[in-house]
Amino acid sequence: MTLKLYSHPLASYCWKPLIALYDNDIAFETVEVNLGDDASRSAFSAVWPLLKFPVLVDDDRGQTVIGSAAVIDYVDRFAAPPAPMIPADPDLGWQARMWDRLFDDHFQTPMQQMVGDALRSPRDRDAFGLGKARDELRAAYPVFEERLPADGWCLGEMFTLADCSALPALFWADTVEPFSADHPKLTAYLKRLKARPSAARVLKEAEPFFAWFPRDPKPRI
CATH class of the missing domain: 1.20.1050.10 (Glutathione S-transferase Yfyf (Class Pi); Chain A, domain 2)
Incomplete structure (x- = not known):
């Protein structure tokens, strides 16, 4: 599968599918979206005009999956993870x-x-x-x-x-x-x-952006 995840490291809803993908060692490309940058915003708008992430694009199957839980469900069904995040029971x-x-x-x-x-x-x-x-x-x-x-x-x-x-x-x-x-x-x-480890990786990737958080105190791992 050729998967692209449109996300931002500071966006809390993006952490959910990232944890699932990392936990199962699923190969994917991260496309970091910066809505404050005109080029990034325009490129993402072509994928999902409502400009909400995360969004997963599966080029092989021609599918665009919108929303954190839907992305995890999709990966469970079509990426054959060793440990699905939605139990079969x-x-x-x-x-x-x-x-x-x-x-x-x-x-x-x-x-x-x-x-x-x-x-x-x-x-x-x-x-x-x-x-x-x-x-x-x-x-x-x-x-x-x-x-x-x-x-x-x-x-x-x-x-x-x-x-x-x-x-x-x-x-x-x-x-x-x-x-x-x-x-x-x-x-x-x-x-x-x-x-x-999967969650720690997500936190580490987000940490450089913690200074952008608009409230005090700033988040800490």
Whole structure:
């Protein structure tokens, strides 16, 4: 297969398929998208006019796959990975997809709202929306703390789509609204995720861009 992944190292939703691809040693070409550069923006617009990434292009099959979970699903189905990220077992499969959505909805979405607010001019910032997003994260922490396992991965011994989703969700949530002091299971799970070679590689690739993060404190591995 000839795969191209359009992404940016700082984009949290791009981390999910990168972890899956690295974890299974799938060959692909990274196309780094810089939406602030006219040429890069124009080239990516020809691939996906809505300018959202990640996007995977499979030249051999003539397919364009949009969205992080869809990319992982596609790679599972057509790239013959040694360890698929969506388990074949039906019960584990729906649970992996469920946890993927839960991490997106309850961590990524409010985190993105907080980061987006920091990108606005001071007069355009939304104090109410910022407070609501922070409250959503604070409400999610104890719920996930109670339900996540004390060791291993989200679904036990198998590393899955759920864990690919968890790394960016927890890393960036902990950056904007730290949970480490009061949630030991979340903290330990994030530590295990960071130590996995595929996730560590993604973090290392993103680290040079951490200075661009629009909030203080800046993220740290």
